[in-house]
Amino acid sequence: MFSQTARSNLMAFPAIAWLGLFMIVPCLIVFAYAFLTRGLYGGVEYTLTSENFVRVFDPLYAKIFLTSVRIAGLATLFAILIAYPAAYAICLAPKRLQPILLFFAVLPFWSNYLIRTYAWIVLLNREGLINNLLRWLGYDGEPLSLLYSEGAVIVGLVYNYLPFVILAIYSSLSRLNGELVEASRDLGAGRVRTFWRVTLPLTMPGVAAGGVFIFVLSIGNFVTPALLGGGRFQMIGNLVYDQFLTANDWPFGAALGMVLIAVMVALLLLQARASARFSGETAEARHG
Amino acid sequence: MADALRIKLTGRMILVLVFGFLYLPIAVLVLLSFNESGLPTSWSGFSLRWYVALAGNSDILHAAWNTLVVAVVATLIATVLGTMLAIGMETRKRRSTPLEALAFSPMVIPDIVLAVALLTLFSRLNVTMGLHTIIISHVIFDLAFVCSVVRARLKNFDFSIVEASRDLGASSFTTFWRVTFPVLLPAIIAGALLAFTLSVDEFIIAFFTAGAGRASITLPMQIYSMIRFGVTPEINALATLVMGVSATVLLISQWLNKEQMTR
Amino acid sequence: MNERMPKPVLSVDTVVKHFGKTVAVNGISLDIRENEFFALLGPSGCGKTTLLRMIAGFEVPDNGVIRLGERDITRDAPEKRPLNLMFQSYALFPHMTVWRNLAYGLEMEGLPRGEIATRVDGMLKTTDLTALAGRKPSELSGGQKQRVALARALIKRPKVLLLDEPLGALDKKLREKMQLELKRLQNEVGITFIIVTHDQEEALVMADRIAVLRDGNILQCGTPQEIYERPANRFVAGFIGMMNFIDGEIGADALFRAGGQALACDVDGLKRNAPAVLAVRPENIRLDPAGTGVSGTVVDVAYHGLDRQLYVKTALSPAPLQVRVAATGPDEAAARTGAGVSLGFDAAACRLFQE
Numbered sequence: 004m005f006s007q008t009a010r011s012n013l014m015a016f017p018a019i020a021w022l023g024l025f026m027i028v029p030c031l032i033v034f035a036y037a038f039l040t041r042g043l044y045g046g047v048e049y050t051l052t053s054e055n056f057v058r059v060f061d062p063l064y065a066k067i068f069l070t071s072v073r074i075a076g077l078a079t080l081f082a083i084l085i086a087y088p089a090a091y092a093i094c095l096a097p098k099r100l101q102p103i104l105l106f107f108a109v110l111p112f113w114s115n116y117l118i119r120t121y122a123w124i125v126l127l128n129r130e131g132l133i134n135n136l137l138r139w140l141g142y143d144g145e146p147l148s149l150l151y152s153e154g155a156v157i158v159g160l161v162y163n164y165l166p167f168v169i170l171a172i173y174s175s176l177s178r179l180n181g182e183l184v185e186a187s188r189d190l191g192a193g194r195v196r197t198f199w200r201v202t203l204p205l206t207m208p209g210v211a212a213g214g215v216f217i218f219v220l221s222i223g224n225f226v227t228p229a230l231l232g233g234g235r236f237q238m239i240g241n242l243v244y245d246q247f248l249t250a251n252d253w254p255f256g257a258a259l260g261m262v263l264i265a266v267m268v269a270l271l272l273l274q275a276r277a278s279a280r281f282s283g284e285t286a287e288a289r290h291g
Numbered sequence: 292m293a294d295a296l297r298i299k300l301t302g303r304m305i306l307v308l309v310f311g312f313l314y315l316p317i318a319v320l321v322l323l324s325f326n327e328s329g330l331p332t333s334w335s336g337f338s339l340r341w342y343v344a345l346a347g348n349s350d351i352l353h354a355a356w357n358t359l360v361v362a363v364v365a366t367l368i369a370t371v372l373g374t375m376l377a378i379g380m381e382t383r384k385r386r387s388t389p390l391e392a393l394a395f396s397p398m399v400i401p402d403i404v405l406a407v408a409l410l411t412l413f414s415r416l417n418v419t420m421g422l423h424t425i426i427i428s429h430v431i432f433d434l435a436f437v438c439s440v441v442r443a444r445l446k447n448f449d450f451s452i453v454e455a456s457r458d459l460g461a462s463s464f465t466t467f468w469r470v471t472f473p474v475l476l477p478a479i480i481a482g483a484l485l486a487f488t489l490s491v492d493e494f495i496i497a498f499f500t501a502g503a504g505r506a507s508i509t510l511p512m513q514i515y516s517m518i519r520f521g522v523t524p525e526i527n528a529l530a531t532l533v534m535g536v537s538a539t540v541l542l543i544s545q546w547l548n549k550e551q552m553t554r
Numbered sequence: 555m556n557e558r559m560p561k562p563v564l565s566v567d568t569v570v571k572h573f574g575k576t577v578a579v580n581g582i583s584l585d586i587r588e589n590e591f592f593a594l595l596g597p598s599g600c601g602k603t604t605l606l607r608m609i610a611g612f613e614v615p616d617n618g619v620i621r622l623g624e625r626d627i628t629r630d631a632p633e634k635r636p637l638n639l640m641f642q643s644y645a646l647f648p649h650m651t652v653w654r655n656l657a658y659g660l661e662m663e664g665l666p667r668g669e670i671a672t673r674v675d676g677m678l679k680t681t682d683l684t685a686l687a688g689r690k691p692s693e694l695s696g697g698q699k700q701r702v703a704l705a706r707a708l709i710k711r712p713k714v715l716l717l718d719e720p721l722g723a724l725d726k727k728l729r730e731k732m733q734l735e736l737k738r739l740q741n742e743v744g745i746t747f748i749i750v751t752h753d754q755e756e757a758l759v760m761a762d763r764i765a766v767l768r769d770g771n772i773l774q775c776g777t778p779q780e781i782y783e784r785p786a787n788r789f790v791a792g793f794i795g796m797m798n799f800i801d802g803e804i805g806a807d808a809l810f811r812a813g814g815q816a817l818a819c820d821v822d823g824l825k826r827n828a829p830a831v832l833a834v835r836p837e838n839i840r841l842d843p844a845g846t847g848v849s850g851t852v853v854d855v856a857y858h859g860l861d862r863q864l865y866v867k868t869a870l871s872p873a874p875l876q877v878r879v880a881a882t883g884p885d886e887a888a889a890r891t892g893a894g895v896s897l898g899f900d901a902a903a904c905r906l907f908q909e
Contacts, residue, residue, distance in 0.1 A: 008384065015379025015390070018372040018434055022393055026400075026431050029408035032415060089309040092302040104306070106545060111313050114537045115492040117514050118530040122316030124518070125323065130330070132319055165313065185612055186645035188632040190710065191662030200658070204649050223401030226494065230518060240403050247407050247499070257411070260404045267401060294631070 030264075036257035055258035064242070064259075071238040074153060074228075075221035078160035082217050083210060085161070086168040090209075093169075094176050105173060112166035120230050123159050124150060127231075151233030159227040164220060168213035175209020176202075208278050215274045219267045239263060317534065324527035341528035348525060350505075354513035361422055361497070361509060362490035365429035370483040372430065373437025374475070380438070381445040397435035405431070406499035413500065420502025425509065428500045429490045436489060437482035444478035477547045484544035488537050561623070563588040563746050564609065564637075564714055569618030571604055578604040580770035581618070586714075591740050591747045593757040596767035597793070602750045605767075606716055609748070610639045622713065633662070637714040638707040642722055644699045646691040652702050653678070653687040659710045673709060681705045697728055708743065717749040721756060733759045754794045758782065766790050788907045791833040798839070800832040800871045810906060813869035815848050819904045830908045836863065836878040838903035841885050847898040850875070855889055857881070862889050866897060 040050040058064065093104045111119065126132045127149040134147055149155060179202065187197040221227075225240030232238075237245075239259060246256030323330075327338040345351060380390060397405070409428050413420055452474075456466040494511035501507045510533070517526050562585035571579040579601045586592050594602040607613045609620060611632030620628045627635050638659070647655050656677060660670045678684045681701050691699060700720065707715055720736070721729045737760050740747045751757055757764045758778045765775040766789075774786040785791035792799065802812030806826050809816045817832065824830060840847075850868035861881050865874040877897065879885040888895050 007382065011379045011382045013379070014375045014382070018376035018379075018438070019390075019393065021372055021430060021434065022397070025409065025412070025427060026397060026405065029412035030400075030404070032411050033404070033408045036411060085309060085312075088305045092305040092309075095299065095302040096306075107310065108313065110538060110541065111317065113488055113492075113541050114317075114534045115494075115511060115514070115530075117494055117511050117518065118320070118533060119316060121514070121518050121526070121530065122320050125319055126316060135333075162312070162316070165309075169309075180643075180645065182641050182643055182645040183647060185632070186639075186641055186647070187658070188612075189610060189639045190659035190706070191633045192658075193631070193633050196662065201647060219399070219401065223403050225403060226515070240401075243403055243407060247410060253411065256407060260407055263401055263404055267399070271399065 033257045033260055036254050037261050039254045041252045041254050052254075055255050058255060059258050059262055067237050067239060067242055070236055071222050071240075074156055074160070074238060075218050078157050078164075078221050079214050079218045081157065082161045082165050082168045083172075083214055086165055086172050086213060087210070089169050090173040090176050093173055101177070105170065108169050109166045112164075116163050117226065117230075119163060120159050120227055123155065123162065123231060127155055127158075150231065151235055153232070153236070155231040156228050159231045160217070160221045160224065163227065164217040168217055171213030171216065172206065172209045175206040175212075179205055211274050211277055215270050219270060222266065223263050320527050320530045320534075323524070324531040326524075326527075328524075330524070341525050342532075344523075344525045345528045345532075351510075351513060351525070351529060353505075354508050354510045357422060357507060358491055358510040361425050361429060362487050365426045365433050365490050366483050366487045368426070369430045369433030369486050370437050370479060373434035373482060373486070374441050374479050376434065377438045377441035377445060378471075381442055381448075394435060394438050397432040398439070402495045406496045409496065410499045420500055421507040422501075424500045424502065425497050425507065428496045429493060432493075432496075433486035433490060437479070437486050440482035440485060441475060441478050444475060448474065481544040481547045484540050484547075488540050488544075491533070492537065560588065562586055563623060564748070565621045566605070566609070567619040567621070569605070569608060569615045569620060571601075571608060571613060571615050577770050579608070579615070582767075582770070582772055584765060584772070584775070586746060586748060589744055589746055590762045591737065591760055592749070593761035593764045594748065594750045594767060595752070595754055595757040595764050595793075597752060599769075600767040601770040602752075602767050603718060606639075606718055606748065606750045609714075610637065610716055611635050636712055637716060638710055638712040639716045639718065640703050640707045640720055642718040642720070644691075644703040644723075646694075646699055646702055646706070648691050651688050651690055652683060652694070655691070655702060656706050656709055659706060663710070677705050677709045696723055697732075700724065700732070704739075708745070712745065714746045714748060717747060719751055720749060721751075721753075729756075736760060758794070766793060783903075785833070785905065788831055788833065791905065791907070796836055796876060798834050798836065798871075798875045800834070800875075802830060802832060802870075804828055804830045804906070804908075810904075812871065815868075815870055817848075817899055817904065818901050819906055820901070821906060824906055824908050828908060830906050832904055832906055834899060834904045836876040838900045839875065839877045840898040840900070841877070841879060841888055842896045842898035844894070844896050847896040849894065849896055852889070852891055852893045852895060855891055864889060864895075866895060868897065 037055050038051050038053065040048045040052050040054070042048045089108065093101055093108070096104055124131070128134070129148065129150070131150070133149060137147070183201055183205070184197055187201045188194075192200065222238070223240050223243075225238065225244045228236070228238045228241055229244075239262075243256050243259050243263070246252045246259065250256075322334075324341055325337050325339070326334055327340065328335040376394060380387075380394065405428075409424070413424055418424065452470055453466055456470045457463070461469065492511060494509075494515060497509045498512055498515070501509065501512065510529075514526065514529065517523070564584075564586040566582060566584040566586075568581050568583050569579055570577070570581050582601070582605060594605060596602050604613060608615050611627070611630060611634075615628060618628070619626055622635065622637070647658065650658065653674060656674045657670050660673060665673075675684075678687055681704070683698070683701055683705060686694065686698060686702075691702070694702065700723070704720075717736075721732050724732060733756055736747070736749075749757075749760065758781075761778060763775065763777055764781050766773045766781065768789055774781055774790045776784075781790065782794055785794065788799070791797050800812050802810055804821055804824055804826055805811050805816075808821045808826065810819045810821070810830065810832055811817075812832070819832065848868055848870060850866040852864050853867050853874050854865035856863040856865075859881070862879050862885075864877045864879060866877050867874045875897070879889060881889075887893075
């Protein structure tokens with residue numbers, strides 16, 4: 004009858020075919036589009052050109068790239084600054100409670116992110132909750148214009164992806180061999196120094212994984228800047244959206260998409276390499 | 292040591308603050324959905340009027356129905372494909388890195404890139420877009436998640452029970468149905484529920500592959516247009532319901548998979 | 555006890571520790587002398603590791619005081635105590651090289667870089683680790699890791715070095731070698747060593763004094779010889795080395811009787827006309843000329859190269875008695891399964907215990 008390998012491959016085939024046809028082929032087409040020219044009435048003309056990529060580096064778009072990187076970077080930074088203490092606090096809790104705490108920390112992540120973003124509109128609006136609260140506490144001046152700003156977008160991004168960053172850091176932190184911390188204390192380091200010299204370096208893979216995740220997703224996000232930024236400024240995601248749905252310049256949109264993928268692949272490779280270097284250490288960090 | 296106590300209290304406080312941050316916006320929406328006035332300015336009494344209004348809003352009901360159809364069909368297809376992929380991958384003798392990357396990629400690719408790629412494909416093929424294109428697109432990431440959940444269960448699977456079954460005279464087919472499948476079933480269901488939740492909540496890909504017109508609008512798309520163009524308080528009730536459904540589905544999925552947690 | 559006893563370097567005074575409802579350490583008191591190699595010996599769960607961790611500072615006693623010299627360190631943080639712990643799993647920092655692992659403790663003391671370098675290089679030389687200085691722990695063998703862990707603790711010149719089952723992870727041959735190595739090292743370096751172990755042979759070989767623990771209490775504290783030859787109670791007698799136990803009774807005539815036989819033994823302080831247990835080591839039972847001692851039949855023989863262990867069925871007890879005889883010499887002939895033998899007991903080496 005069929006060999007084991009043939010059977011395994013047969014099992015995997017339908018899914019592979021689906022992914023091949025509906026994910027790989029479309030991505031290849033987009034890749035191809037990036038080198039084609041835009042047709043007069045939309046669509047494409049089969050003239051090969053590198054103009055699209057040249058346009059990507061145009062100062063106008065460079066500004067958008069920088070804005071995106073800055074916003075995604077800040078979101079990543081704040082998310083890590085909040086997630087690390089949270090993951091640490093979960094690790095301090097009794098062992099039986101930890102999976103429960105983790106579940107509730109991650110639960111918001113699985114709910115609809117449009118709704119979660121909308122909730123922030125409710126909070127930050129001029130007639131929203133925060134302003135009402137301030138009024139109730141006696142504040143008398145102009146309502147704070149919290150919404151439709153870079154800050155609002157950053158808050159929205161952090162809020163959306165924080166659960167996963169907590170999960171990634173917790174993963175790393177919970178596997179840390181507690182005796183390493185004790186050894187450091189035994190050798191004379193106080194709690195703070197032990198954190199800096201032992202705990203933090205050894206949990207870097209988790210921090211990196213979480214950080215790459217939120218950065219990559221933030222950079223390509225268009226919903227949050229659209230809803231919380233009020234169209235005041237654009238990020239790469241909005242740009243791609245525009246090219247495909249309003250400006251009808253698909254080749255240019257494709258080029259932008261390729262740049263996004265390139266950034267993502269570069270970051271993932273970096274992270275994989277850093278992880279591999281750490282993995283010998285993390286195995287030690289787990290068992291000693 | 293008073294030191295240890297201080298650390299314990301700080302830890303608790305951090306958790307309170309972070310969980311507060313995570314759940315405050317959700318709590319606000321839930322409260323508002325029951326607020327008579329529907330506005331955050333004041334609490335004018337407990338009321339279900341927004342839920343009632345929701346039930347009468349034909350646009351929302353239409354979108355909800357579409358979403359249900361998409362999620363159920365996509366989940367069914369994805370569960371079958373994803374489970375088969377998982378079994379195919381885990382029964383191999385050697386790990387194949389390209390295969391691993393392929394199975395992993397739908398989860399990491401930025402959804403806007405996938406969305407425009409699919410749009411490009413469908414327009415190239417001159418396919419009229421509608422619910423069917425959304426379903427095809429959703430299967431892509433749904434199957435990746437199902438595969439991931441089932442594989443995790445397979446890693447702990449003792450293959451010697453399959454060998455024992457064969458040794459006792461059962462054919463491969465019988466062995467699969469009576470031994471392998473029942474053991475995997477909780478994980479398969481958990482994966483399916485996860486995929487279902489993802490499909491129900493998914494916005495960007497649906498947005499790009501739904502095509503023109505309002506016929507194939509899904510709930511997230513409806514919510515998006517409501518947020519952009521005209522917020523009515525019904526949206527709070529809708530949000531609460533959607534979150535409630537997602538949370539329940541996830542709780543069930545987690546409970547089914549709980550042996551994984553205690554590994 | 556000697557009235558001119560020098561002040562102990564570490565003293566543990568009625569220390570108690572609970573974990574929930576379990577009492578891990580039940581009011582233990584100990585005095586450990588300078589430059590001694592002290593062993594805390596006992597089965598798992600006896601409280602020895604908890605006691606060690608309290609001395610190191612990772613647990614705080616519920617009651618009692620721990621003093622290092624004159625100083626009360628009971629509640630001091632671990633980094634403030636001038637003692638160091640060598641972990642059972644070594645706990646080497648995986649992201650640092652051997653060199654940096656050794657330097658870590660000195661950096662915490664705030665020493666200048668030059669001095670740190672000198673001391674690290676010196677220690678590497680002493681422990682024969684210079685070739686491995688640039689390696690990370692994942693690149694070391696078990697024995698090498700152990701040496702690094704030891705060096706890392708010793709480089710800080712602590713007053714007391716605590717070792718938690720230091721040889722547990724090593725294979726038998728390496729373990730025996732390391733037992734002597736550690737003893738030699740302790741002598742050379744002149745620091746007090748406190749070692750926790752469940753291996754009684756290890757304790758006998760290495761320690762100057764041993765404390766035998768069970769269920770959070772110290773059952774006996776003394777030199778290896780005292781503990782081996784004069785165990786204080788039945789548990790200690792059975793825990794150390796091999797021991798035969800014979801259940802019987804002390805008669806009114808101060809003789810121990812079991813299975814119809816009478817044996818003379820030291821019954822000082824024990825109740826007459828009451829049950830008692832006789833403990834005697836295999837090497838303290840002789841093969842006597844026929845008819846003079848307790849008769850028995852050999853049911854099993856185990857050859858150990860230098861000597862033989864005979865299992866002799868007698869009327870004294872349901873289980874066969876273990877008797878150690880030389881492999882060659884007059885007893886050789888008797889060492890066959892089925893042989894009839896006569897056992898003689900050295901009264902001075904027999905110990906009696908009553909519950």
